[in-house]
Amino acid sequence: MSFITDIKTFAALGSGVIGSGWVSRALAHGLDVVAWDPAPGAEAALRKRVANAWGALEKQGLAPGASQDRLRFVATIEECVRDADFIQESAPERLELKLELHAQISAAAKPNALIGSSTSGLLPSEFYENATHPERCVVGHPFNPVYLLPLVEVVGGKNTAPEAVQAAMEVYESLGMRPLHVRKEVPGFIADRLLEALWREALHLVNDGVATTGEIDDAIRFGAGLRWSFMGTFLTYTLAGGDAGMRHFMAQFGPALQLPWTYLPAPELTEKLIDDVVDGTSEQLGSHSISALERYRDDCLLAVLEAVKTTKEKHGMSFTE
Ligand SMILES: NC(=O)C1=CN([C@@H]2O[C@H](COP(=O)(O)OP(=O)(O)OC[C@H]3O[C@@H](n4cnc5c(N)ncnc54)[C@H](O)[C@@H]3O)[C@@H](O)[C@H]2O)C=CC1
Ligand SMILES: C[N+](C)(C)CC(=O)CC(=O)[O-]
8 A cells, every 4th residue: 555645734633732743843844734632722722832833933944835824623533634644643641542542543534644643652553453554553753842853753563564654754754854763663662761761860869869850950951961962872972982982981981880870760759759850840940931931942942953954064964864
């Protein structure tokens, strides 16, 4: 079967943080978008989130014909997906819910329309179990904010056709993204497995009274966070080995892997730990609203993306290398 890759209509099911990010990205790329979300007041909340993102998208550059007016909010799943060329589900992270939802979505969709799920780490073989034409069903795991961050992890399940993975990567690329094919279906995929390890250690540091949430964030944003935007951990550590590179790095820092630097299993989420994390982050928020911080974050990301792009060009590299 061939799958639709030249898409005109994008369907979004679930319009919270991530769904609204997909809607914003698709609208900015000049598509018609149809959205559905069962929550009361979901349409107004979605339109507000898209409006909050639009300034950053304008700065980045809109496709011809791109408009917030091309968003249509509908009342049923069937209406949402019936005429869609590509479907992206961003419903709550619950296996049972996604299992049932995908049975409904796939039964109502065109058989050759690709279906992507934003799941952060559930397995597609499990939640697409009851899907009609499961060969066109993939995971397309994005990063927040979806409308600016390029990465999308693409994962197939046991019934997904390899051609569907390739076709979905083509579609995501057409939306200005940098797809990464996760070749083995594992919980948490690649990126969330890494982020989750950092998150668990950060919670231990708060729980053990080693540092506040603000101090831990400082340890990331003034150090490794800055270099992570253009060089990953493996290449960074190769340079940290000096001229002898990774072999010397391994010899020098390999023994530290035996030291008790990390705990990895998460700490118990006691009421005190939750309060400490919530109080710490409230102090970090200060008087800023979430939407003001989203605009600040978007401006920072645009500046970083532009700086990395220009610097790569100077070194003869393309942005996606
Ligand atoms: N928040 C994040 O940082 C990221 C989340 N994700 C994934 O995206 C998905 C959505 O997460 P968020 O947007 O963060 O959650 P959210 O809670 O912000 O939004 C979920 C939306 O789904 C709606 N919803 C409830 N029941 C539904 C149903 N049966 N069908 C469709 N929609 C329904 C809710 O009304 C809500 O608007 C999850 O699978 C999550 O793992 C992926 C990447 C990052
Ligand atoms: C916390 N999270 C697991 C939902 C995070 C993601 O899935 C990706 C991101 O945006 O960090």
